[in-house]
Amino acid sequence: MTKRNTQQRRHNILVQVNELGEVVVEKLAEQFQTSEVTIRKDLTSLEKSGLLLRRYGGAIALPKEIVSDEVDSKRKVAIAKAAASLINDHNRIIIDSGRTTAAMIPELANKRGLVVMTNAIKVASRLLALENEPTLLMTGGTWDPHSESFQGQVAENVLCSYDFDQLFIGADGIDVKRGTTTFNELVGLSQVMAEAAREVIVMVESDKIGRKIPNLELPWKIVTTLITDNGLADDKRKAIEACGVKLICAEIIQ
Numbered sequence: 001m002t003k004r005n006t007q008q009r010r011h012n013i014l015v016q017v018n019e020l021g022e023v024v025v026e027k028l029a030e031q032f033q034t035s036e037v038t039i040r041k042d043l044t045s046l047e048k049s050g051l052l053l054r055r056y057g058g059a060i061a062l063p064k065e066i067v068s069d070e071v072d073s074k075r076k077v078a079i080a081k082a083a084a085s086l087i088n089d090h091n092r093i094i095i096d097s098g099r100t101t102a103a104m105i106p107e108l109a110n111k112r113g114l115v116v117m118t119n120a121i122k123v124a125s126r127l128l129a130l131e132n133e134p135t136l137l138m139t140g141g142t143w144d145p146h147s148e149s150f151q152g153q154v155a156e157n158v159l160c161s162y163d164f165d166q167l168f169i170g171a172d173g174i175d176v177k178r179g180t181t182t183f184n185e186l187v188g189l190s191q192v193m194a195e196a197a198r199e200v201i202v203m204v205e206s207d208k209i210g211r212k213i214p215n216l217e218l219p220w221k222i223v224t225t226l227i228t229d230n231g232l233a234d235d236k237r238k239a240i241e242a243c244g245v246k247l248i249c250a251e252i253i254q
Contacts, residue, residue, distance in 0.1 A: 009034070010042050011131055017052050017061050024058040049125030075205045075229045078250035080104040082227050083168055083203050089113055091165045094193050095123050097149035098170035100203045102126060108134065117162065119150040119189065137162070139189075147184055156192045167197035169218070171204045173211030176239040179220045180204075181213035190217050199224040206231035206249075209240075220245055 009032050017023050025043070029036045043059045046052050052059045079100060084107030087093060091111075095101050097120035105126035108114060114134035118124055119141065127136050141155030169190060171180035180202055182190075194200045200218065206228045220243040227248045241247050 006042075007128065007133060008131065010046055011129060013039075013042055014046060014051055014129065017046075017059055022055075022058060022060045026057070028058075049121075049128065051125065051129065073205075074252050075231070076100050076103040078229050078252045079203050079205065079227050080107055082248050082250040083201060084108060084111075086199075086201065086225070087111055087114070087166065091115075092117075092163070094118070094159075094164050094167040094169075094197055096120070096167070096169040096190065096193060097123065097147050098203075100170045100205065101168050104168060104203070105130070108132070117159070117164065119155055120148065122148065141189075144184070151189050155189050159189070159192050159196045162196060164197040166199045166201055167193050168201050168203060169193065171202055171208065171217060173213040174202075174204055174209040174226070174240075175212070175216070176210060176236050177243075178216055179223060180216075180218045181211070182215050182217045183213060184215065187215060187217045194218055194222050201225045201227060203227050205229060206233075209236050 013023065013028060025036050025039045028039045043052070043054055047054045047059070052061060076099060080103040083104050087108065089111055090113035092115040094117045095104065102120070102123050105123065109130050109132055112132060115137065116127055116134045117137040117139065119139040124136060124138060127134055139150050139155035139158045141150035142152035144151040172183050173181040175181050200223050202218070202223055202225070204226070209228060209232060223245050225246040225248060226240060227250060229252050230249045232249055237247060
């Protein structure tokens with residue numbers, strides 16, 4: 001069984017779970033003409049990726065209250081679409097952890113030949129669900145529960161071994177004079193990511209711009225582009241552009 005067939009089968013299983021609410025191992029094995037052992041492995045993999053829940057003899061869809069927590073806001077979707085429009089086929093990109101960056105994954109479904117490095121399990125699981133099968137690279141490293149991502153020296157060493165076209169990264173806040181800011185004191189990996197990419201693209205909602213957060217993460221001098229929504233005030237827009245950063249304000253679709 002090839003990797004492509006496995007991913008396609010798992011994608012189809014997930015579609016059925018979400019449509020029917022429940023699937024049975026025996027019926028799936030018959031449908032896909034494979035063994036029940038293989039189907040159980042598929043369901044286990046999908047559960048580990050947070051896409052369904054196992055139950056005896058099969059699996060069920062995630063409860064609605066869990067799914068609703070994961071629904072991306074309209075602002076995040078607008079920013080994600082704008083970010084994805086900057087990616088060409090066959091680009092080598094880094095996607096950092098975060099809900100805003102993860103919202104970009106569905107927008108990559110029609111990109112061909114992508115190579116994607118990430119330090120986030122949630123980002124990786126969404127990438128694995130895409131039918132166009134981008135090449136996935138994981139940093140590994142030390143798990144940080146605050147950012148829900150891998151951090152540390154191991155992750156930094158892995159990144160130093162590669163060269164990327166673009167980095168897509170979020171932020172807890174934006175200091176319009178200094179750059180991106182974060183509550184997390186572990187900023188080393190973000191800086192290594194930026195050094196490994198030719199373009200650094202920050203994705204952040206407009207209400208985070210102007211937040212006063214103590215830890216500077218990426219200074220403006222290494223940021224290429226800031227993508228936000230069209231709720232950004234004019235004075236903040238001018239201040240950011242004066243720092244030499246390309247600013248994209250995505251239109252929110254109601």
